[in-house]
Amino acid sequence: xxxxxxxxxxxxxxxxxxxxxxxxxxxxxxxxxxxxxxxxxxxxxxxxxxxxxxxxxxxxxxxxxxxxxxxxxxxxxxxxxxxxxxxxxxxxxxxxxxxxxxxxxxxxxxxxxxxxxxxxxxxxxxxxxxxxxxxxxxxxxxxxxxxxxxxxxxxxxxxxxxxxxxxxxxxxxxxxxxxxxxxxxxxxxxxxxxxxxxxxxxxxxxxxxxxxxxxxxxxxxxxxxxxxxxxxxxxxxxxxxxxxxxxxxxxxxxxxx
Amino acid sequence: xxxxxxxxxxxxxxxxxxxxxxxxxxxxxxxxxxxxxxxxxxxxxxxxxxxxxxxxxxxxxxxxxxxxxxxxxxxxxxxxxxxxxxxxxxxxxxxxxxxxxxxxxxxxxxxxxxxxxxxxxxxxxxxxxxxxxxxxxxxxxxxxxxxxxxxxxxxxxxxxxxxxxxxxxxxxxxxxxxxxxxxxxxxxxxxxxxxxxxxxxxxxxxxxxxxxxxxxxxxxxxxxxxxxxxxxxxxxxxxxxxxxxxxxxxxxxxxxxxxxxxxxxxxxxxxxxxxxxxxxxxxxxxxxxxxxxxxxxxxxxxxxxxxxxxxxxxxxxxxxxxxxxxxxxxxxxxxxxxxxxxxxxxxxxxxxxxxxxxxxxxxxxxxxxxxxxxxxxxxxxxxxxxxxxxxxxxxxxxxxxxxxxxxxxxxxxxxxxxxxxxxxxxxxxxxxxxxxxxxxxxxxxxxxxxxxxxxxxxxxxxxxxxxxxxxxxxxxxxxxxxxxxxxxxxxxxxxxxxxxxxxxxxxxxxxxxxxxxxxxxxxxxxxxxxxxxxxxxxxxxxxxxxxxxxxxxxxxxxxxxxxxxxxxxxxxxxxxxxxxxxxxxxxxxxxxxxxxxxxxxxxxxxxxxxx
Numbered sequence: 001x002x003x004x005x006x007x008x009x010x011x012x013x014x015x016x017x018x019x020x021x022x023x024x025x026x027x028x029x030x031x032x033x034x035x036x037x038x039x040x041x042x043x044x045x046x047x048x049x050x051x052x053x054x055x056x057x058x059x060x061x062x063x064x065x066x067x068x069x070x071x072x073x074x075x076x077x078x079x080x081x082x083x084x085x086x087x088x089x090x091x092x093x094x095x096x097x098x099x100x101x102x103x104x105x106x107x108x109x110x111x112x113x114x115x116x117x118x119x120x121x122x123x124x125x126x127x128x129x130x131x132x133x134x135x136x137x138x139x140x141x142x143x144x145x146x147x148x149x150x151x152x153x154x155x156x157x158x159x160x161x162x163x164x165x166x167x168x169x170x171x172x173x174x175x176x177x178x179x180x181x182x183x184x185x186x187x188x189x190x191x192x193x194x195x196x197x198x199x200x201x202x203x204x205x206x207x208x209x210x211x212x213x214x215x216x217x218x219x220x221x222x223x224x225x226x227x228x229x230x231x232x233x234x235x236x237x238x239x240x241x242x243x244x245x246x247x248x249x250x251x252x253x254x255x256x257x
Numbered sequence: 258x259x260x261x262x263x264x265x266x267x268x269x270x271x272x273x274x275x276x277x278x279x280x281x282x283x284x285x286x287x288x289x290x291x292x293x294x295x296x297x298x299x300x301x302x303x304x305x306x307x308x309x310x311x312x313x314x315x316x317x318x319x320x321x322x323x324x325x326x327x328x329x330x331x332x333x334x335x336x337x338x339x340x341x342x343x344x345x346x347x348x349x350x351x352x353x354x355x356x357x358x359x360x361x362x363x364x365x366x367x368x369x370x371x372x373x374x375x376x377x378x379x380x381x382x383x384x385x386x387x388x389x390x391x392x393x394x395x396x397x398x399x400x401x402x403x404x405x406x407x408x409x410x411x412x413x414x415x416x417x418x419x420x421x422x423x424x425x426x427x428x429x430x431x432x433x434x435x436x437x438x439x440x441x442x443x444x445x446x447x448x449x450x451x452x453x454x455x456x457x458x459x460x461x462x463x464x465x466x467x468x469x470x471x472x473x474x475x476x477x478x479x480x481x482x483x484x485x486x487x488x489x490x491x492x493x494x495x496x497x498x499x500x501x502x503x504x505x506x507x508x509x510x511x512x513x514x515x516x517x518x519x520x521x522x523x524x525x526x527x528x529x530x531x532x533x534x535x536x537x538x539x540x541x542x543x544x545x546x547x548x549x550x551x552x553x554x555x556x557x558x559x560x561x562x563x564x565x566x567x568x569x570x571x572x573x574x575x576x577x578x579x580x581x582x583x584x585x586x587x588x589x590x591x592x593x594x595x596x597x598x599x600x601x602x603x604x605x606x607x608x609x610x611x612x613x614x615x616x617x618x619x620x621x622x623x624x625x626x627x628x629x630x631x632x633x634x635x636x637x638x639x640x641x642x643x644x645x646x647x648x649x650x651x652x653x654x655x656x657x658x659x660x661x662x663x664x665x666x667x668x669x670x671x672x673x674x675x676x677x678x679x680x681x682x683x684x685x686x687x688x689x690x691x692x693x694x695x696x697x698x699x700x701x702x703x704x705x706x707x708x709x710x711x712x713x714x715x716x717x718x719x720x721x722x723x724x725x726x727x728x729x730x731x732x733x734x735x736x737x738x739x740x741x742x743x744x745x746x747x748x749x750x751x752x753x754x755x756x757x758x759x760x761x762x763x764x765x766x767x768x769x770x771x772x773x774x775x776x777x778x779x780x781x782x783x784x785x786x787x788x789x790x791x792x793x794x795x796x797x798x799x800x801x802x803x804x805x806x807x808x809x810x811x812x813x814x815x816x817x818x819x820x821x822x823x824x825x826x827x828x829x830x831x832x833x834x835x836x837x838x839x840x841x842x843x844x845x846x847x848x849x850x851x852x853x854x855x856x857x858x859x860x861x862x863x864x865x866x867x868x
Contacts, residue, residue: 002615004622005508011434027775044613045511056729060781061773068476070512072405073300089612097860111447112778119299131413132360141314142357144369150362157362157399161299217564228608252369 004086004093010044015098017041019054021062024110031135032110043093048076051087051102062196063113063237064124071226074162076104078114079103084164107176122162125177129188133198144236148250149194156189156234158179159229165221165231176213179206181221181231194249203242212238259401261442261451262707263587266291266421267696269441270689271428271483272462274301275404275429275681276660276688278411283689285420288696292420293443293454295427295478296782297358298412302464302476303681306404307515307605309396310356310678311379312349316370317394322346324381325395330861332378332546333633333669334810336496336828338847341640345667345676347682352682353397360409362399371397374602375520375586378546378673378868392544392703394586396675401515401605407448417772426452427783428482430712431459431656432704433490436646438656439704442712446783449776450822457696458655460688461487461636461644465661469631469791469798471733471740474506474513483662485790488797492644492653493830493842495664496634497794498802498812501672504550506628508569510613513630514623516674519543521602522585522594523574526622527562528735532582535572538868545582545868548811551627555745564624571622574599574606578622592757627745633672633811634801635664637830637844644746648830648842659684659694666847668829670810681737719785722770731766732788732804735759735795743799748815752803759796766792797831800839804829822863 004010017039021190024032037054045053048066055062065075069088076087080102081095087102136142159182166172166180187206192197206212212235221231241247268284272275273294284290294301300613313320325346329339357363364372373394380390397405415422425446432440432453439806440455461483467475484494504525505514519525525543527533534795536610537553545553558568579585585594596619600607603618607648610618637645642665644656660681667680738758742751765790773781807821808814827843834840849860 002621004613004615007862011509025775026777056727059776059782060727060771063778063780067296067300067478068302068305070510070606071612072305072402073296073302075296075300075474086480091525091612091615093615115778122297126416131417132410134358134360138354138358141354141362142371145365146369147365147367150365153362154400157409158402160304160405161297176499188359193360193362224720 004091011042014040015092017050017092018099019050020099020101021113023113025061025112041092043091044093045091046088047080047092047100048087050092055165060225062218063115064128065115068208072160074160077105077162077164077167079105084168086162086164086226089226097220105163107167107173108163118163120176121166121180121182124183125161125186127179128183129189129198130186130203132193132196134195135197143195143250145194146250146252149252152194152250153189153192155229156185158229159185159189160227162226164224164226168220168224170218170220171216175210175214177210181235184212184238185229185231188238191238191247199247203238206238207242215239259450261453263453263455264291265455265701266462267457268692269293269456270460270462271313271441272301272464272660272662272817273298273422274464274660274868275407275411275678276414276685277460277462277687278408279682280462280692281661281688282411282414282418282421283686284693285418285486287360287693289313291423291454293423293426293428293441295425295446297424298415298422299408301408302479304341304405304408305474305476305513306678307401307448307513308376308397308517308520309374309403309675310353310407310682311376311395311398311673311675312353312679312767313346313395314350314353314371314373314397315641316366317373319380319384320381320393320395322350324393325349325379327861328379329667329673330669331864332673333671334866335863336809336826337669338666339849340847341665342667342847344640344797345679348683349393349679352686356407356410356619356682359410359414361406364398364400368694370781373397374517375544376674377516377519377550378543387663389474396520400527400601401517401603407678407682417848418592427477428486429715430784431486431490432708434702434704437654437702439702442709446778449779451712453704453708455701455704457701458657458692459657459697460692461658461662462660462685463662465632466506466791466794467629467632469735469739469795470510470744470811471736472506472509472510472626474503475629481662482787482790482792485793487636487644487656488793488833491833492646492793493648493832494634495637495830496666496801496828497798497831498805498829499633499670499810500629501631501811502551502627503547503630504554504627505572505625506851507609507613508626509622511628512609512613513628514572514609514625515603516547518572518574518606518804521574521599522579522582523572524578524582524584525550526571526573528564528566528570529562533557533562541868546673549868551745552813569624569626572625573622574603574618575622576621629740629744631672631677632661633664633668635662638663638665640665640687640861641691642684643691648844650844655695657688657826659688665813716782719770719782720774722768724772725769726765728766728769728771728785728788731762732791735762735792739795743802746813749803752799755799756803759792759799763792763796763837793833796837797839801829801831804841
């Protein structure tokens, strides 16, 4: 039995955490400020549970987004101990210290406490044509695609648009017109899909001063991605496609020809 | 509070999960359409669906939509409306191709077709011996994040088509005039401003309400807002007693480990290391339907055979175990399961286990327990997704519903795995088309000038009340009593206790307020209002469960252990009466008859349900 599922360890034992929370209420505050809360937490608790405990038991004015609670909806991206993550994907047991700092992700306007305005982020996403383009008449059944062709763009399909990557990116902090890693990952997902016909248009969009060349290969995006997407690598593949003019999608083998 | 902002659209869709987005695409092609959702589109819980979406494509094994229909009816323990089921299973096939054409990245077979896998309760007659049935590969999948891929693909298409979204607008009321639905009232979460959406028709696609139970796979957002608000306007909820507990929730956390784990050969063991499903479902074993598996786990735990005598069992997906029992379909081809195979097909489940349990499923089995998962019941509709006003089937003009918030009754007393995603796309699409037709045939009808007044009053009352106790305590007590008394097993006594408790909680709820009095992102206010929805739906659920004095599908009455087709082969309609009263009516099951030897006989005759 792992320690987390051992009731005496994972569920019954508790530890006192100090949560430093960055607060901002536009109706009361001129500037953001830190507020400290003490809260009892179990090793099995998610940081999201810890925050909800504070909100529900101590101060229900705290603003944060949440939904699925297990890392698939992308609502609760925040900066925890200086690193972007989803609050629901961090477990108390894995926290090194009893003190945690929680603040909103950087680079997007703060609306209230941990809630930022996601519109600029989604606008960048929408700008790269994030949808399949195929103007051939659709067959009566599925379009064929080999497992290798499907695998080619798999990594990007894992994206949940949480913004952890883009808001961890120093070039994005410096220039909010930059489309950012998440938008490039989603462009990659279609550029390298054998069924898509608009790779050229997407590459043209990204071959721009605010496009893929803003990337300085800092790798913050890759370490921040809660989905384990190799973000920097995908960006590099887009750069390579622009430099070489070749989009290397596996060719269908003879079975499909 | 300022004057509400007024909007006008032919069609308003509430909710941006699979059903809502599918409807938006189809309605949006023809008439003015807007989606109103309390979440950003990609945040909806369709994204959490893992294992797949069923359709009889016959890409790997010969199959037919008729097989799928039979399984769905049997899976629902026969209180399933058969016309919509046939629609579901027939249209599933073209919907899957539609999704593929939209770009959905399904996994592929070696010859480039959509890959399919086994799932609980999905069978076909054994070739050569049609008296027996065997598991069939019917579930189309994209790794074990099929729902996420569906949600993503539909949202992408909405962007392509330029669908209008009101993101983070929370519906608080329906505008009902002369028994017709003419719009909604919503609060813009970022500003606290009220908005009136005047529409020819409104669709409820708000998802489930698993948050009324303590251990659940459901998102925080799943509080049944659509059915609850309709219920307060006198619109019934159907079959609320049928609530599905999924057998393989992560111990105590409730987060789901996909049924795909078992489809690919995963085995459940009790504390004595026995494969207990051999006893309960000798033919289908772990691939019996979910209600059967969940009850089996409860039985093992009650008999003291949980792991270490506790209230959980193991789900084992180690390649060595799967190979030992030859439980994967690939064993038929003489192949063996290895780490890579499991990693590529069940990556999300592995990640969940590693994150939340600290267990690597390739090396250790995972502790699991049943988790509240899916509402078979909801707002009743016909198969055109039009909402029903009462048990005699009269409709509410202008109001539509689909997805988990609705009950078109294709799932009956127990839903088969993968059929929720089928339901979303098939009936989401039908809703979109039906609303577009309705908008073309009808004009806007007037709404009162002060349509938002009741909502304004409701909010002001919450904000002005003192906080006599944290409302979260009320929620915790509601979830506990529903889990304990209205969960997998039920008795008259337990339900009576639940009924009294819910009534008391409602009083306490109404007398306490909240701390946050602000207007910007007042999530305290919204969570409080969501709890109100859960309390009303819990009252309807308990009353429905009390009225069904038999055991069928997910509804197990210990005091009435048998199915009673004489008294209870029907649907339950619960209508609000007064503050907490619930009036129960019944509605006949839609049965299809066929001619056989000059006689009319049921196409899907009742049978004893065994797996």
